[in-house]
Amino acid sequence: MKRETLEAVVADLRAGRVPALTPEDVRAFSEAATAGDSHIGPETLTAIAATLTEADIPTFERALRALDEEDLAWLGFKVVYDPAAAVSNVDNEVTKKYGKEGSADDEPLVFFCNDAKEIVASRPLSPRDVFQAKDVTRGPSMHNDQFDGLTWVSEPLFGKVRVWLLGASDAAVEVAALADHVGFHVIAVDYDEAFLNAERFPTAERILLHGGTFDELANMPARPDDYVCVLTRGHMFDPEGCIWALQNGVHYVGMMGCAGKNATVHDLVLAAGVAEADWERVKRPIGLKFGAKTPAELAIAIVAELVDVRYRERYSETARERHEKSLGRA
Structure with missing residues (x-):
């Protein structure tokens, strides 16, 4: 979300x-993001905006401070579509118990939440509301439709990571779609419009x-926080891609290809003046290892690795340990 909007x-x-x-301003309410959901749409944002008062100013001021501090934070929205159900619907036999109280009230709410789980809102939240507010701001949504009568959405207050796809190969086509879907800003580069087109x-x-x-x-x-996937067609320009990524x-930076081809690229990259230590930064082959072969399968492996890199970059070791423990993986 932009500063001028806040x-x-x-x-x-x-x-x-x-x-x-x-x-x-809030893409979570766009037609694309809400397609097929009868409980929420672009008009929902207009209705929520009409409920805001002076009491909500601290929420938006906290969001502005998060921008200044480059905090990992979100602006969240509680959307009520069935007021009676939102308040009366309580814990079931599966979910963690949060008491006999449902939502604190049957009104919509805008709130601030960051990775430290600091919540700022104009009204008190019930324990279950707190659970939902934290859950929907994980990056940016998890079980936001878990309870009847209301749903939760969020908008990040931080920018997307840029992913450069060097080469408009078939694998790059699949990576572009999937990386966009999981929240990356994708930049595709090639010299042939027959392959690089809308x-x-x-x-x-x-x-x-x-x-x-x-x-x-x-x-x-390129920026120091950018990611680069070297996926040139036929690997013809893989050396140039690696050199550019490392010099920037x-x-x-990750590169697709077999060990033999990568050894050739290694020699060409070092011949261009790149140090061996910098070459070792290139993830090769790119992507998580699980037997992917087709372009679509390779895209899953590559984007899964990008997600993992982003996760490790954005979250502290303590936060990651806490998350892994909550999932029973620690």
Whole structure:
């Protein structure tokens, strides 16, 4: 969510105006995100915005501070579609017990929650509400439809990790779709429009190079927190992709290919002046190992690895241990 959106909400509430929130501001309420769900849609956000008052200002101010501190945090939304059920529906025989109280009330709510599970809201939450508020802000949603009468959605207050797909191969097509689905910002790069086009990469940012090579890649800066997947067609430009990623010092770089081909790429990369220690940063072959062979299967392996890298980057060791223990994997 953008800073100017949060600042505008605070200004409107201080002036006694109804804030103007749109699905462009809160993508969790967009038509794409809510398709097929009869309980929630773009109009739901407008209805929730109309319920906000001056008492909600601290929630949005805390969200602004999270942006300043680059905190791993979310703005969450409690959506009530059946008030009676939301309040009366309590624990079942399967879920963890939170008492005989359902939701604290039958009204919608906007709240702030961060990875430290600090919650800021204009009204008290019941124990079950707290459970749901924390659950929906894991990254960004888990069991948000667990209880009847209400649902929960959230919008991250932090940016997406950028994933560069160097090469518009068939595997890259599958990676682009899946990486976008799990919340990455995908940038696909190639020199041939027959492979790099809107039909093959409908959700990705596309960069079309010129000259039939990847030479222009050298003029494009990457950020230290970017991820790079070297997936060039026929592996023809894998050395250039690895050199560019390593020279830009990206957080993660992985390359597809067999050991023999990768040894050749190794020699070409080092011949270009890259140090052996930097070459060792290249994950090869890219992706988790579980027998994937087809482009779609390889995409699952690759994106699963990207998710794991992001998880380890964003969450402290203590937080990861706590999460693994909660799942019985510690």
